[in-house]
Amino acid sequence: MSDPLARLRDMQTADLPVHGGRTLAYVYDSGLPDVDRIGREAVAAYAGSNGLDPTAFPSLLRMENDLVGFTADLLDAPPEAVGTVTSGGTESCLLAVQGARDSRPDVERPRMVVPSTVHAAFLKAAHYFGVEAVVVPVGPDFRADAAAMIAAIDEAPDRTVLVVVSAPSYAHGVVDPVPPVAAAAAERGIRCHVDGCIGGWVLPYAARIGRVVPPWTFAVEGVTSISVDTHKYAYAPKGTSVLLHRTPAHRRPQYFAHADWPGYTMLNSTIQSTKSGGPLAGAWAVVQSLGDAGYEQLTRDVFEAVDRIVAGVDAIPELSLVATPDSTLVALVTDATCDAFTICDEMATREWYVQPQMSYDGQPPNVHLSVSAATLAHVDEFLTALTESVAAAVAAGPVGVDPGVAAFIETLDPATLSDDDFDGLLAASGLVGGGEGLSLPERMAEVNAMLDLASPAMREALLVAFLDRLARPNR
Numbered sequence: 001m002s003d004p005l006a007r008l009r010d011m012q013t014a015d016l017p018v019h020g021g022r023t024l025a026y027v028y029d030s031g032l033p034d035v036d037r038i039g040r041e042a043v044a045a046y047a048g049s050n051g052l053d054p055t056a057f058p059s060l061l062r063m064e065n066d067l068v069g070f071t072a073d074l075l076d077a078p079p080e081a082v083g084t085v086t087s088g089g090t091e092s093c094l095l096a097v098q099g100a101r102d103s104r105p106d107v108e109r110p111r112m113v114v115p116s117t118v119h120a121a122f123l124k125a126a127h128y129f130g131v132e133a134v135v136v137p138v139g140p141d142f143r144a145d146a147a148a149m150i151a152a153i154d155e156a157p158d159r160t161v162l163v164v165v166s167a168p169s170y171a172h173g174v175v176d177p178v179p180p181v182a183a184a185a186a187e188r189g190i191r192c193h194v195d196g197c198i199g200g201w202v203l204p205y206a207a208r209i210g211r212v213v214p215p216w217t218f219a220v221e222g223v224t225s226i227s228v229d230t231h232k233y234a235y236a237p238k239g240t241s242v243l244l245h246r247t248p249a250h251r252r253p254q255y256f257a258h259a260d261w262p263g264y265t266m267l268n269s270t271i272q273s274t275k276s277g278g279p280l281a282g283a284w285a286v287v288q289s290l291g292d293a294g295y296e297q298l299t300r301d302v303f304e305a306v307d308r309i310v311a312g313v314d315a316i317p318e319l320s321l322v323a324t325p326d327s328t329l330v331a332l333v334t335d336a337t338c339d340a341f342t343i344c345d346e347m348a349t350r351e352w353y354v355q356p357q358m359s360y361d362g363q364p365p366n367v368h369l370s371v372s373a374a375t376l377a378h379v380d381e382f383l384t385a386l387t388e389s390v391a392a393a394v395a396a397g398p399v400g401v402d403p404g405v406a407a408f409i410e411t412l413d414p415a416t417l418s419d420d421d422f423d424g425l426l427a428a429s430g431l432v433g434g435g436e437g438l439s440l441p442e443r444m445a446e447v448n449a450m451l452d453l454a455s456p457a458m459r460e461a462l463l464v465a466f467l468d469r470l471a472r473p474n475r
């Protein structure tokens with residue numbers, strides 16, 4: 001029998017690299033091999049430990065309290081603040097919504113007010129927990145429109161259990177105006193969650209090194225909870241985020257206990273019950289090893305990379321920034337001479353992963369970059385690749401969607417999309433492989449252009465059908 005670890009290493013060569021600073025979405029790379037090694041060894045050492053019962057594994061409780069304490073200090077939390085380590089940003093966001101809902105048992109049809117740029121995790125929470133999401137368009141600078149958010153609260157203040165703002169938003173990397181929204185929420189006795197999942201770890205260090213950071217932490221009156229992901233810009237292994245609450249009373253409804261069954265009394269602080277101690281140990285070890293001084297240096301590095309990328313983009317006439325980044329996320333939009341999706345493909349051929357973002361609410365397709373500290377060493381290469389990719393996209397011309405395919409999509413109803421419809425679309429667009437299964441083309445620009453043409457509801461239905469086809473057992 002062949003060595004399974006060797007087989008894993010072999011299979012992994014098909015994946016995006018997690019090191020090297022060339023993958024500008026999904027992964028966050030400190031570029032420090034020792035820090036990675038410490039994180040991985042800690043994950044391995046605790047892979048079998050169970051965070052279900054802190055009395056059985058007290059070292060996990062100690063690590064969680066250490067990590068929450070470090071995060072609370074970072075985010076200006078008051079002395080009475082508490083928190084929980086979750087499995088990731090989505091779980092932290094889900095719990096913020098669930099906790100807000102369950103803090104108001106008097107409300108029959110709970111609603112929450114969110115800006116249109118809020119992370120999709122909140123729409124997932126709305127879906128899971130039966131909370132109506134009132135989505136408020138953002139302003140022209142892509143930041144939440146505070147006045148419009150407040151007006152939305154006031155349409156039904158008694159039913160509003162939560163207001164959410166981002167620091168920063170994923171798609172545009174800008175920080176919402178937290179103070180007016182949080183103050184309005186506080187005046188009305190409504191919880192205000194700040195989603196700092198992606199930027200929450202890096203923004204405080206950015207402020208410490210003298211960059212201008214809009215106010216967004218617990219220093220802002222009225223902020224009741226904050227989520228911040230350690231598996232993003234704390235450069236920890238995947239599988240942890242911290243959800244902080246201003247007081248223990250704010251956290252209480254998040255806890256779940258059930259004693260009315262014949263087994264152990266179930267007592268959970270998160271959605272998971274049994275949970276590996278590995279990710280928590282990995283995050284704890286990485287945060288201990290880097291400490292404030294390490295994060296300050298990594299923040300200098302990542303912002304130097306961002307500033308050089310911004311300056312480099314300025315020199316490419318076909319590209320512009322969607323918004324001046326408040327953080328480490330950059331969104332690039334193209335002029336009419338070149339196609340954003342083709343740029344993503346061209347970057348991939350040059351071994352850079354940049355993420356396509358579809359058009360939304362009048363904003364054309366664009367290119368997302370989550371810049372890592374490790375990218376700094378390669379910024380010149382990145383800008384060369386970007387310049388070449390733009391030139392190649394200009395030369396390739398616009399990406400057309402076959403009118404037959406476009407017309408076919410028009411006939412489909414996302415609410416009732418059937419397997420036959422999906423097969424028809426695959427056949428019409430030439431995406432069926434020989435034999436069984438799907439065969440994705442090397443270049444995705446045409447597929448992305450086709451998806452971009454579809455309404456969000458249609459895109460969701462198509463991608464769900466696609467995932468359903470991908471996820472089939474090997475037997």
Ligand SMILES: Cc1ncc(COP(=O)(O)O)c(C=O)c1O
Pocket residue numbers: 088089090091093119121166168169170195196197198229
């Ligand atoms: C602002 C924000 N919130 C929430 C999330 C969800 O985090 P995760 O992918 O860890 O579940 C993300 C992920 O990018 C994010 O950027």
